[in-house]
Amino acid sequence: MNEFMRRLLMLPPQASTMARSIDYLHYFVIITTMIGAAGVAALALYFIVRYREGTGRGTNPPPDMRPHHARGGVSLWFELSVFGSLLALFVTWWIIGFSQFIRIWEPPPDSMTIYVVGKQWMWSFAYPHGGGSVGVLYVPAGHPVKLLMTSRDVIHSFYVPDFRLKADVVPGRTTQLWFEANQPGRHRIFCAEMCGPGHSEMRAEVVALPDADYERTIQGLAPAQISGPVQGLAIPFEADPPEPLSLAAMGQRVAAEAGCFRCHTVDGTPHIGPTWAGLYEATIPLQDGTQVVADDAYLTRSMMDPAAELHRGFLAVMPSYQGLLTAPQIGAIVQYIHVLGDVSRYPGEAPLPAPVRGTVPLVNPLEGTAPGEPRAAGPRAARPNPTGATP
């Protein structure tokens, strides 16, 4: 039955764990749709033939517009039951559909993360162990894979018909998508959002491999194409490292060159910026009193716009790295922070001070004026440096 319907509707093979259940809902919806449409058309055809002119069957009941004339037509309860059942059918579709949507959207915790970058008319992928590939995505068959995706220019859409999955890739943000390939195989990737003349050539391929030769293929990959057009911060990364660096090690190098360690420590000692030790997935208090889990998305967002969700107790002096770091570099740094996750968080650091009130004299560190120094002009009074740490 499934194979017959799939072939009848020309659906691509069901290559991911979710594809089959989505297709079952698809059959249920399409079959009821066809029956409903055919039924209405048949009823109309029947009436047209039965009551055509010359058969003399037309009895012309008066209209029901004047309330006391409510004759002819159908009784109220019949109408309510028809539309009630129709509404119930639609709501059932919504319940099944939305629950599947939530399952599609929430990646399982143990899924492997791969960073995807959509760039005008090509897809490039960065793997956790440091390798990278363009146009081909290698995934282990039978394991859930989470894709953290961003775009370097316009909106693209990562679409794999065989997995029945699609997610827009929005510039300036990371969107995510997860799947688990059933068994090894090759599947087409399309770009599904209009992105310029090369939109229809922006294709790639998912290659699902058995575990055995997945490691072998991955190790064989050239290092991730980390270097990108980096204005300002010259990160000499074109040099080919002798041994394949892990993404975390690569993250450490990128962070060093990007000057992160001027304000962030990795061993828990307090400094201008929050320490990266034990930061990954910790719930941290924010400036405006709320709390947030420091996951991949938060770390990436705060690199793009640090002041937006400022860690409580620290100055908003970090510059935005929007456009200065490419996505694989950001992925590498996040992976490095991930590795630092188990370093103990508070070796002797004093607990965070009370929430800081009022606003912060924003100083643009790129021009070298040290934070905390009272500004020359401006109506707002300078505020004392809460952590008292000297730069």
Place this chain on the structure above:
Amino acid sequence: MDKTESQVMAEREHPGSGGKYVFALIALLCLTALTFGLHYVTVGELGMIVALTIAAVKVTIVGLVFMELRRSMVATRTVAAVAVVFVVLLCLGVFADVGFR
């Protein structure tokens, strides 16, 4: 529902006293002062919500008294209400997305 011709003529013959306009002006100025004063006291998003509700009250006063919605037909009042409802609807739809992302 529609006004007859004589009603229109009657309304024009002897319009009400100007007092209600003066009273509305004073109310609006007081509310403005209230909003201005409050903004020193309230903190965070609560302040914005308070300010916006007071602004809504002021706009209703302008609408009812100055724009004579009180004396206009039901259809005109519905248009005013529907327009405001759809502005709020757009803001809610957008907030539901950005707020829960």
Place this chain on the structure above:
Amino acid sequence: MTSYLTETTGIKSWLLTKDHKRIGLLFMIATALALMLGGVFALLIRFELVSPGPDFLDGLTYNRMFTHHGVVMVFLFMVPVIPTVFGNFFLPMMLGAPDVAFPRLNLASFYVYCAGAAIVLAALWFGGIDTGWTFYTPYSATSPTSVAIAAFGVFVVGVSSILTGLNFIVTVHTLRAKNLRWLEMPLFVWAIYATAIIQVIATPVLGMSLLLVALDHAWGLGIFDPSMGGDPVLFQHLFWFYSHPAVYIMILPAMGVVSEVVCTFSHNRPSSYRAIAFSSLGIAFIGFLTWGHHMFVAGMSVVDVGVFGILSMMVAIFSAIKVFTWTLTLKHGRIRFTTPMLYFFGFMFLFVFGGMTGVAVATSSLDVHWTDTYFVVAHFHFIMVGGTLTMYLAAIHYWFPKMFGRMYPERWGLIGAAGVILGFIFTFTPQFLLGNAGMPRRYWTYPPDYQWLNVASTAGATILALGLLVTLGYLIWALFKGPKAERNPWGSRGYEWLAPTPPPVHNFEAPLEITRGPYDYHLPET
């Protein structure tokens, strides 16, 4: 009483007319030209897609073709056509009024439409646009084509749409005949009234979003620009806040024509007048709550996906109510099988099937696979061409005698209608299967295994084009050579048929006295 066509002659009398009927005809000519231009772009797309590789268009030109097809068809034909042509012509007559509430504003609306259309066509001529009719940023902000001019042109056409909507709402409220109560107005008036409400409320938001895109493209004042921290998904919110109600602006007038055609040719009252009238208003208001189902995969929060999903299911109920009421109207009628009736039957099948696939696409998990593929293209063409275009043609045939005083040739009408409906089915059913197979929309080249479906679709497109050409041919012939039509050839009880054929300048000899309902087929025609 001399006919409005010959009351005053000369170009000036036509170009500066304040008669709602002549303005209706001016709009008919303008929108018909827009339909033909959009059709040419459609054929270019279909012939390019015959083979997987590039044929006679390169990538940028192909992208321009489908964008021009979208912009010309949506903004210059589908949104304005039925309200400005048949709404202008018949709304005052159905209310028993001599003209619309603001005649000068009516003429201004026509000239604002022409100005907007001129700006859009200028943009298409000088550099074209290749962003798709949806103008999604950031590509629309960075595209090398003349996006800013086109966006401004569409804004101006939107202003004309607001003016027409405003005019019709005031007309319905203030110009009803002496004792014509709200629940005794013809159903076409209800449909035009609901459409006018949507036009007045939704179009300004489109105007603002397109102006923001134009500013971003022209001078880099981007509010949606991701490099400035902006969020492109917000543009999609503003765009679809207009564009989903816009699809109801396109379909509601068509539903008004269906109600008139069904009641006249089945010689029967609507099985439930209130159901049809109030579901028009229902569609108008609930239609504003469902825009998010265009953005399920755009990066919206899961909460919003759920909220918009359930609301989209609600709006489908009103269309279902209308369809069942029309079907039951056929019961106990004396059905005459004319060209409008064949179009009605085509509408019933295509709109119901298209509408049901709409509810299917609104199911969030299925939409993840379908959105931005040819499934969605097939769905909205089933509603737009299968619904609005068929009813536009049915309306031309139904009111042809009253507008021009001549009859169209019935046999040719049936042939044209059959060609249009069959051609349409042949064109867009393969596209449903293409969508299922996963072919994304707006693709210039595609993997070879989709080719045979595309070839079938192109074949269907040629039949559809031929059907439309045949229709155009015999209608122009009938305009001059058609037999004279008498006052009420269809025996309809609509108030517009009480006026002489073709109607004088102020529609009725004496102000209309309403003595019976618009659908009293159980009484002999007075």
Place this chain on the structure above:
Amino acid sequence: MTDHGHQGPAPRVAIQFQDLAKQEHAAHFGMWLFLGSELLLFAGLFGLYTAYRTRYATAFAEAVHHNALWIGTTNVVILIVSSFTVAWAVHSLRRDRRRTTLWSLAITMLLGLLFLVFKGIEYGIHFRDGVFPGHYYAYQEMPGHGAQLFFTLYYFMTGLHALHMIGGLAAIGWVAARVARGKTTAAYPIPLELGALYWHLVDSIWIFLWPMFYLTTG
């Protein structure tokens, strides 16, 4: 229809309206529909403000500091008073006191111009500090995206409002000319009433813009 000798010629009822009441209702109703569509023109921007305020809450709260509070507050008082004066003009025209009407309209236009002058001063301050919309934003004090978006949105909303203010001034000017020439009289006050409605809309929008862009929250 009784003729009002001293209030000027009786208004002409257009062919399509059955009586004067319907014609007047049509005018007011049509104007309100137009005001509804104008309000919805701003709705897109209010939506954007909601979205970006939610996303960049702290940056927005800080960027509000840079807006001159005293100019915003003066402007809101100016517009409220001008709303009163234009309402008073409508009121006095109905009582057929043409001189008071013309004086009230003159004061209204003066206040409108004053509003635009203050608006110009404020824009000048912003330009001096390098606060420009979109890509031209070069304000060293607040380099973040939130502030850049705040000021771009600020220019869009207050700029669109200023355009509507100029439109309102033109409308009131045209109506004042008609009143002066005696074409708009107590018997036919529709043009002035419609002009006043438009002016009140422009004032109502500013009543909302003021807390959004000027009132810092704590």
